[in-house]
Amino acid sequence: MGVGPSGAPRAAPRALLLILTLLLAAAVPAAGQSTRSASPEADSGGEVTLRVGIQQEFDSLNPFLGFSLASTSVFRLIYPTLTTYGAEDFSVVPELATDWKSSADKLSWTFHIRQGVHWSDGEPVTAGDVAYTFNRMMDDPAAATANGNYVEGFTSVTAPDDRTVVIRTTSPQATMRSIAVPIVPEHVWSSVDDVAEFANQRMPIVGNGPFIATEYRPQQFLTLRANEDFWRGTPNVDRLRFVNFENSDAAVQALRKGEIDVVRDLTPTQFDALRGAENIRRVRGKGRRFYEIVLNPGAANSAGEPIGTGHPALRDPRVRRAIDRAIDREVLVERVLGGYGTVGAGYLPPIFEDYYWTPPPRARRPFSIESANRALDEAGYPRGPDGARHGPAGRPLDFEFVLHGDSSTDALVGEFVKEWLSRLGIRVRLRPVSDNQVNQRTTAGDFDMVVSGWSVNPDPDYVLRLQTCGARPKPGGGGLPDSFLCDRRYDELYARQLAEFDHSERVELVERAQRRFHRMATGLILFYPNALEAYRSDRFAGFMLQPTEGGVITAQQGYWGYYRARPTEQARAASGGAGYRSAAFVIVGVALLGAVVLASVAARRRRTAEHRE
Amino acid sequence: MTDTRDEFETSAASTGPPPLLRFVAAKAGGGVVSLFLVAVLGFFLFRVLPGDPARTMTRSTPVSAEQLAALRHRFGLDQPLYLQFRDFVIDLLHGDLGTSYIYNRPVAELILERVGPTVLLVGTATVLAVLVGLWMGARAAWHQGGPVDRWFTSVGLTLWSVPTFWLGLLALMAFGVGVGPLPGLFPVAGMSSANVPAGVVPHVLDVAHHLVLPCLTLVAVIYAQFMMVMRTSLLEEMGAEYLTTARAKGLREDLVRRRHAVPNALLPTVTLIFLHLGLVVAGAITVETVFSWPGLGLLTYEALRVPDLPLLQGTFIVLAGSVIVMNVLAELVYRLLDPRVRDS
Numbered sequence: 001m002g003v004g005p006s007g008a009p010r011a012a013p014r015a016l017l018l019i020l021t022l023l024l025a026a027a028v029p030a031a032g033q034s035t036r037s038a039s040p041e042a043d044s045g046g047e048v049t050l051r052v053g054i055q056q057e058f059d060s061l062n063p064f065l066g067f068s069l070a071s072t073s074v075f076r077l078i079y080p081t082l083t084t085y086g087a088e089d090f091s092v093v094p095e096l097a098t099d100w101k102s103s104a105d106k107l108s109w110t111f112h113i114r115q116g117v118h119w120s121d122g123e124p125v126t127a128g129d130v131a132y133t134f135n136r137m138m139d140d141p142a143a144a145t146a147n148g149n150y151v152e153g154f155t156s157v158t159a160p161d162d163r164t165v166v167i168r169t170t171s172p173q174a175t176m177r178s179i180a181v182p183i184v185p186e187h188v189w190s191s192v193d194d195v196a197e198f199a200n201q202r203m204p205i206v207g208n209g210p211f212i213a214t215e216y217r218p219q220q221f222l223t224l225r226a227n228e229d230f231w232r233g234t235p236n237v238d239r240l241r242f243v244n245f246e247n248s249d250a251a252v253q254a255l256r257k258g259e260i261d262v263v264r265d266l267t268p269t270q271f272d273a274l275r276g277a278e279n280i281r282r283v284r285g286k287g288r289r290f291y292e293i294v295l296n297p298g299a300a301n302s303a304g305e306p307i308g309t310g311h312p313a314l315r316d317p318r319v320r321r322a323i324d325r326a327i328d329r330e331v332l333v334e335r336v337l338g339g340y341g342t343v344g345a346g347y348l349p350p351i352f353e354d355y356y357w358t359p360p361p362r363a364r365r366p367f368s369i370e371s372a373n374r375a376l377d378e379a380g381y382p383r384g385p386d387g388a389r390h391g392p393a394g395r396p397l398d399f400e401f402v403l404h405g406d407s408s409t410d411a412l413v414g415e416f417v418k419e420w421l422s423r424l425g426i427r428v429r430l431r432p433v434s435d436n437q438v439n440q441r442t443t444a445g446d447f448d449m450v451v452s453g454w455s456v457n458p459d460p461d462y463v464l465r466l467q468t469c470g471a472r473p474k475p476g477g478g479g480l481p482d483s484f485l486c487d488r489r490y491d492e493l494y495a496r497q498l499a500e501f502d503h504s505e506r507v508e509l510v511e512r513a514q515r516r517f518h519r520m521a522t523g524l525i526l527f528y529p530n531a532l533e534a535y536r537s538d539r540f541a542g543f544m545l546q547p548t549e550g551g552v553i554t555a556q557q558g559y560w561g562y563y564r565a566r567p568t569e570q571a572r573a574a575s576g577g578a579g580y581r582s583a584a585f586v587i588v589g590v591a592l593l594g595a596v597v598l599a600s601v602a603a604r605r606r607r608t609a610e611h612r613e
Numbered sequence: 614m615t616d617t618r619d620e621f622e623t624s625a626a627s628t629g630p631p632p633l634l635r636f637v638a639a640k641a642g643g644g645v646v647s648l649f650l651v652a653v654l655g656f657f658l659f660r661v662l663p664g665d666p667a668r669t670m671t672r673s674t675p676v677s678a679e680q681l682a683a684l685r686h687r688f689g690l691d692q693p694l695y696l697q698f699r700d701f702v703i704d705l706l707h708g709d710l711g712t713s714y715i716y717n718r719p720v721a722e723l724i725l726e727r728v729g730p731t732v733l734l735v736g737t738a739t740v741l742a743v744l745v746g747l748w749m750g751a752r753a754a755w756h757q758g759g760p761v762d763r764w765f766t767s768v769g770l771t772l773w774s775v776p777t778f779w780l781g782l783l784a785l786m787a788f789g790v791g792v793g794p795l796p797g798l799f800p801v802a803g804m805s806s807a808n809v810p811a812g813v814v815p816h817v818l819d820v821a822h823h824l825v826l827p828c829l830t831l832v833a834v835i836y837a838q839f840m841m842v843m844r845t846s847l848l849e850e851m852g853a854e855y856l857t858t859a860r861a862k863g864l865r866e867d868l869v870r871r872r873h874a875v876p877n878a879l880l881p882t883v884t885l886i887f888l889h890l891g892l893v894v895a896g897a898i899t900v901e902t903v904f905s906w907p908g909l910g911l912l913t914y915e916a917l918r919v920p921d922l923p924l925l926q927g928t929f930i931v932l933a934g935s936v937i938v939m940n941v942l943a944e945l946v947y948r949l950l951d952p953r954v955r956d957s
Contacts (some may be wrong), residue, residue, distance in 0.1 A: 049808070057915055059670070059715045067671045141683055149677040196687065199718055218726060219907035220803050241807060246905040246914070249782060250802045253790045257797050436664020436920065439672075443665070462675035471678075480668075480678055 047238040048567040049223075050540070052554060053251035053260040054242050058222060061213070062200040063182035064136075064143040070242070072146075077224060077240070077559050078207040079182035080125065082111055082165075087546045087560040090352060090458035092177045096125065096208075097165075106172035106501060111165045117231050119185045121206045127159035132186035134167070142196035147181045149462075172499040174506055178459045180557075210235045210563040219244050235563050252534075255280065261539050264554040266532035268338030279538040285545065285552030286351035287531040290344060291409070291453045292483075292523045293327075293401075293417070295320045299445025299484040302472045308445020311399055313391045318379040320521040325365045325372040326420045333527050336412045340532060344525035347467075347514045348460050351528075351547065354507050355460050357514045369423050376424060389425035397426040399448035402441055405432035410451050413526065417449075443473055443481060452482055452523065458557050460510055461498060467517055468494050483522035490516045531555050539571040636948070640941045647937050648930070655929040656701050660694065662920045666714050669919050688714055688922075701926070710930070711923030715915065720927035723912065728931070730804055731908030735897050737824060738831035743886055746836040750843025750882075751875055757848060766844070769837035781830045781903035788826055799826045802905035827904040831897065835889070842885050847878040880951055887943030890935070 060066040063075045076084075080096040097111040117125040134157040136143045137150075144151065151157075155168045169176065188206045192198045204225075205213040210232070211224035222242045226235040243260055245251035252270050255263045256277060266274075274280055296310030297320070313319050329343040342350055345364070346357035359365075381389045381397060389397045401417065403410035411432065418428040428449070433441070441447050454463050465471060469486040490513060497509035517523065531552045535543070544564035545551030553561040667684040685691050689700065704711060710720035749769065753762040772780070791797035800806065804823050805816070850856070851874070859869045898910035905911070909928060916924035 057715075060717050062717070065717050067674045067676075072674060142687070144680065145684065145687075146674060146676075146680075148680045148683070149675060152677060152679065196717060197712075199716075215807065217805070217807075217907070219905075219911060220805065221807055223807055243803065244905055244907075245802050246902045246911060247782075247802075250785060250789075250903065250905060253785060254801045257790050257801065259800060259802075434663065435918070436662065436669055439665055439668045440663050443668070457675065474678070480676070480681065 046572045048539075048571050049239040049241055050237040050262070050562060050565050050567075051241045051243055051260040052562075053245050053254060053263040055245050055248055055251060055265055057219060057244065058216075058242075060199065061205065061216065061222075062195065062198055063146070063184060064195050065145050067146055073554070073556075074213070074222065074224075074242070075182040076209070077211045077562060078205055078209045078213050079184060080117075080208050081182060082130065082179055083177055084559075085178070085458045085546070085557045087544050087551075087556075087558065087564075088548045089354075090547060090557065096130070096183060100177065102176070102501065106499070107169055109167045109169070109176050111167070113163045113165060114231060115163055117208060118229060119188075119206050119208050120204060120212045120227065120229075121185075121188075123185060123187055124162075125183075125185070125208055126162045127165045128162065129186045130165045130183050131157050131159035132190070133181065133183045136189070136195075137181070140195060142194065145196070150179050150181050172501070174498055174501055175459050175461045178457075180457075210559050211240050232563075235565070237562070237565050237567055240562050255534060255536065258536060258539075262533065262535045262543075262553060264531070264533045264552075266534060268340045268532070271340065271532040271534070272338065274534050279536055280534055281537040283533040283535065283543075283545070283553055284340065284550075285531040285533065285555070286342070286349065286547075286550045287529045287552075288349060288351055288455045288457075288555065289453055290347065290349050290456065290525050290528050291413075291451070292344075292525045293413075294442070294447070294450050294452045294483045294523050295323065295521070296445060296448055296450075297484055297520070297522045299481070300472060300486065301475050302470070303475050305475065307473070308447070310445060311397070311448045312393075312395065313381065313397050314399070314448060316379060317519075317521055318375060319381065319397075320524075321365060322372045322375040322379070322424065323421065323426070324521050324524045325368055325375065326424055327417060327524065327526065328367040328420065329526055330367070332413060332416060335416070336409055337527065337529055340530040341527045342530075344527045345518065347463070347517050347523075347525060348456055348510070349528035351550070352456065352458060352460070353547075354503075355510050355514075357511045359515070359518055363515065363518065369420070372424055383425045387425050388427060397424075398429070399426065400429050400431050402438055402447045402450040403430060403432045404435055404438055404451060406435070407451075409529075413451065445481075445484060454482070464494050464497070464510065464513060467523070485517065485520055485522040487516065487520055490520070537568075539568055541566040541568050633948075637945065640944055644937045644941045648934050651933040651937070652705055652926070652930050653702075655926045655933075656698060659920060659922050659925045659929070660697075664920060666690070666919050666921060670715060710927040713916075713924040714921045715919055715924070720923050723924065724909065724927055724931055727907060727909045727912045730906060731897055731901070731910060733820075734824065734827055734831065734900070734906055734908060738828045738835065739886075739890060741828065742832045742836035743839050745832065746839025747843045747875075747879075747882065749836070750840040751847055751870065751878075753840065754844040754847035754851065754878075755870055755874075757851075762844075765840065769840050772833045773835075773837035775834070777830065777834050777899040778903055780833060781827070781900055784826050784830050785903065799823070801826075804907055827900050827906050830903070831900050838889070839882065839885065842882050843878060846881045847874055850874045850878050853877075880947070883950060884943050884947055887939045887946060888936075890939045 054070050056068050056070040058066065058071045058074065059068040060071060061074070063079055066072060066075065082095060082097040083092050083100070084095040085091070086093040094114075096114055096117070098114050100109060100111045102109050111127075111130070113125070113127045113130060119125055134151055134154065137148060138144070138154060138157070153169045153171060153173055155170055157165065157167050159165050167176070185206050185208075201216055203214050203216060207213070208227070208230075210227055210230045212227050213222060214225050215221075215223040221244060224240045226238050226240075228234045243254075245254070248265065248267065248270065251260065251263045252266065252274070254260045256274075258279075271282060271284070274282055295314050296308065297317075298306060298312075298315040299308040299310055300306050329345075333339060333341045333343055345359050348355045348357065350356045376389060380392055383389050384396070391397065399421075401414055403414050414428075414430045414432070418430060421428050438450065442450055442452065454466070456463050466480065466482040467485045468491050470491075472481050472484060472486060493509055493513040493516060497506050497513060500506040500509055518525075533553050533555075535553065543553040543562075543566070544560040545553065546556040546558055546560050665685075666688065667681045667690070671681065671684070682691075689697055692700075701711070708721075710724070712718065713720050713723055716723060746769075749765045753765040756762050785801050786792065787795070788799050789797050789801035800823050805819050806823075853874075856869055856873055859873045860866075864872070897906075897908060898914055900906065901908045901910035902914055909931065912924065913928040913932070915921070916928060
């Protein structure tokens with residue numbers, strides 16, 4: 001390479017060397033920290049930070065605006081709600097409200113507000129704050145953005161005294177015990193003129209919950225510190241940090257390396273890969289989601305006018321039920337979810353034990369291609385000479401199946417279903433499209449079959465309402481339809497459960513509604529995927545799960561997981577002195593940089609000397 | 614009156630403004646027109662995207678049809694397209710890029726927040742890639758057909774063809790987590806740690822530490838194009854007579870290459886570098902996604918998923934704008950570098 005007789009120094013390689021050394025210097029701060037066990041936080045004085053990897057952005061820290069799961073789970077930690085869901089079994093337990101009762105006509109609710117509770121700036125939390133929050137949502141459309149659905153049935157909210165709130169509603173609502181609206185301090189928010197433009201990023205955010213938000217760097221992290229004055233008691237960890245990851249594999253690697261302590265929303269593959277990993281415990285919880293195939297039963301808008309392009313044969317419940325029989329859910333759970341899920345049938349997932357319903361033996365539709373074929377023969381959909389079935393009018397059973405293009409689950413489900421239905425003489429054309437298109441086509445009724453699914457709240461009212469006539473889109477567009485079921489009997493059961501205040505009576509009505517939904521077979525519930533999480537067992541001894549049996553850490557309807565997290569002795573011991581150590585690395589790094597600069601200056605001087613000769 | 618006459622006399626005397634100024638003005642004017650066209654194109658392009666932003670945004674919370682209608686109204690999506698377009702153009706002319714649907718914050722503010730990290734990542738990577746690429750290209754051409762040439766070219770082209778996403782994940786596994794005896798040296802995500810000691814030096818080191826993996830990934834993927842252009846243009850100079858003259862003067866081979874051949878071969882490369890500078894901002898999207906780097910690319914990616922129309926239009930204008938600005942700069946710099954273009 002070097003041709004010069006005097007072995008002249010070459011400028012370019014030296015530049016390269018310089019770059020390499022710089023990179024090395026940048027690596028130095030990590031060299032010590034990244035042992036195979038968890039890297040300790042640079043906390044001082046034995047403080048412990050719980051670091052949670054999340055794969056979603058905070059859309060807004062303003063509780064009136066934030067929709068994303070990331071944001072709403074933070075609101076639960078920093079703002080109070082009237083009631084919350086208990087850790088054991090999702091039963092409604094007191095939070096800011098110590099007790100509540102409804103009037104005889106079921107139209108008026110009185111909540112008593114906990115005394116001696118203070119906002120993080122020292123002001124007392126009063127009934128006035130509660131009334132202010134709800135009234136703002138009722139009066140100011142911008143404040144109704146995220147949670148407006150909760151106050152739609154309210155006629156008035158008043159605070160007769162500092163510890164009493166009275167809410168009047170237009171009709172009886174069993175959902176009044178679980179109003180998941182974050183209560184905000186009036187003395188802070190009354191000066192906010194335009195809620196829609198208010199980012200609520202002034203730290204620390206004045207709130208009242210187990211944690212107080214103290215530092216936010218968009219797309220990087222949000223840090224909260226323990227609220228020492230929390231009325232339930234100080235949390236076990238000193239800080240809680242949500243760290244953003246755009247890439248779930250990176251989040252898993254960060255967990256392995258000890259850069260974060262908890263990771264959520266794992267895929268079955270990632271979950272399996274973490275089996276036996278050192279210092280990592282996996283948590284397989286029941287999920288809140290159901291996964292369904294919607295069969296277009298003849299979509300119509302709220303005025304009853306037919307819309308969309310649904311295949312006429314699917315309007316026949318017998319065809320829908322035959323299709324249901326041709327789907328082997330056991331195979332789907334095994335092959336698509338890697339076994340991490342529960343076979344579906346009823347509308348609500350098994351995590352909610354009270355409402356979970358499975359069809360009685362008589363109503364079940366077990367997998368059987370023969371019985372499905374027989375049902376179609378009897379219903380008058382004969383096979384043609386080529387084996388393809390056609391309807392009474394001669395139109396072949398040829399369905400378009402709309403899938404989420406970026407979902408591998410959908411792709412696999414699509415292939416399986418296509419294969420099974422081909423054995424019935426039904427042709428299925430798979431149409432993977434973007435999430436947005438799935439939404440658009442669902443709302444417009446432009447599908448024969450489409451994948452759908454919802455996360456269910458402990459109170460099932462919201463998902464139950466999706467199947468009512470009222471959920472159908474308005475003639476001008478809009479609305480939130482799911483399966484376009486519009487059934488008088490279902491709607492009646494829905495209305496009755498909403499007005500039923502006795503829990504066991506309501507459970508009974510909800511089960512009957514699910515039974516009706518199953519009978520109509522407009523939405524075929526395939527499975528309920530598990531919620532897969534993992535955490536560093538060298539830093540945390542355990543978390544309070546919700547529910548206690550088969551529950552989850554992060555995807556809770558409450559703050560129990562973070563609030564009751566138990567750090568290990570090792571985590572407490574390791575955290576002391578880390579600040580000093582990283583300072584040492586910084587010094588080494590600087591020293592290395594200095595050495596490189598000196599060396600390159602020296603080399604330059606030597607070279608100029610040589611040329612001067 | 615006198616003023617006008619004075620002006621008239623001056624311009625009459627010297628046939629208009631100096632040619633360089635006129636050239637710059639023409640180029641800049643062209644750039645502004647292109648930018649405006651891009652903005653208009655963006656408006657319609659993103660409205661072709663299927664989907665309802667209000668519905669996508671709210672999919673993880675229970676909302677009522679009324680809430681969705683209110684959201685659409687606030688976004689102006691219930692207006693006819695020509696009215697939306699009119700508002701968009703008026704706002705744009707006032708320098709207002711609108712308010713993001715997702716974040717409820719001015720688009721300009723969001724972009725300003727994220728432009729720094731992207732410039733840091735892309736800038737560092739481009740500087741390194743240019744240095745490495747040019748050096749390797751020069752070496753490869755000088756030893757054309759030899760082992761150095763073959764080695765440099767094949768490695769460079771292989772890295773250039775590798776999908777960025779995959780390469781990033783490999784780097785993340787190997788250097789972020791550690792493989793076998795190799796410890797994980799670099800953080801796997803983000804731009805800074807929350808727990809560094811206060812002060813400027815620790816912060817700079819912390820960011821540098823986070824920068825290494827995304828930056829190396831980007832360098833590995835892009836340096837080959839600089840190398841190949843440098844190699845080709847140097848090969849063209851190789852047979853030139855002025856090199857023979859230089860050798861005849863008794864210059865060492867090393868100096869012949871460095872002082873005579875390379876400067877002449879640099880010209881086409883400069884154009885490429887500037888054209889590339891505009892594109893890398895957009896090209897950083899994948900790298901930013903792999904390493905969760907809080908930059909513009911990531912912002913675009915987030916916006917596209919909803920689709921957050923104002924944010925998409927904003928990032929589109931910025932990304933396209935950077936290409937246009939760099940194009941204009943490339944022409945100007947080329948003029949300065951090459952006397953032949955300047956004089957003509």
